Amino acid sequence: MIRQVHDFAERMGNKTLMKELDQLNQSVTEEFNNVFSNSTTHCYDGCKTQTGLVLALSLNLAGATTTQTQSLLIHDITAHQNHYTTGIIGAKFLYDELKRAGKEDLSLTLLENVDYPSIGYYFANTLEAATTNLWELPDAPFEGTGMNSRNHHMW
Numbered sequence: 001m002i003r004q005v006h007d008f009a010e011r012m013g014n015k016t017l018m019k020e021l022d023q024l025n026q027s028v029t030e031e032f033n034n035v036f037s038n039s040t041t042h043c044y045d046g047c048k049t050q051t052g053l054v055l056a057l058s059l060n061l062a063g064a065t066t067t068q069t070q071s072l073l074i075h076d077i078t079a080h081q082n083h084y085t086t087g088i089i090g091a092k093f094l095y096d097e098l099k100r101a102g103k104e105d106l107s108l109t110l111l112e113n114v115d116y117p118s119i120g121y122y123f124a125n126t127l128e129a130a131t132t133n134l135w136e137l138p139d140a141p142f143e144g145t146g147m148n149s150r151n152h153h154m155w
Helices: 002-012 015-036 050-058 063-079 088-100 104-112 119-124
Strands: none
Touching: 002 015, 015 050, 050 063, 050 088, 063 088, 063 104, 088 104, 104 119
16 A cells, blocks of 8 residues: 555655655564564464465565565475465465566466365366356365355455
């Protein structure tokens, strides 16, 4: 959001606002990294989730450690036999971040998977193949009926 307002201020030629927004962005980034990043390992969320890494990257909060954070994300995906472990929020940004890291090939591998967990699993599983929509949960046939849409609006 700060970046968008900064871009608007730049188009208006408001250098004072641009400077204030740059300072705010730097402050927010530092605070975010102080709370959520390990300065030694460059992990976000303790490297427990791919989503933590993806969000830090997509929000441009990794800063000077972007390359290391990208490497951690790629390593985690490959450690999971080329599968994502994100939920819907992380999945929204995952493929863009792999592209920014120059790993379009890994994005394609993820998209070509048909075993669990993968987008292809929604359609290729023998229990309840999706038709034209993506489910709320990638393992929907195992999760029962609660909070388990087969036409999820987030997708």
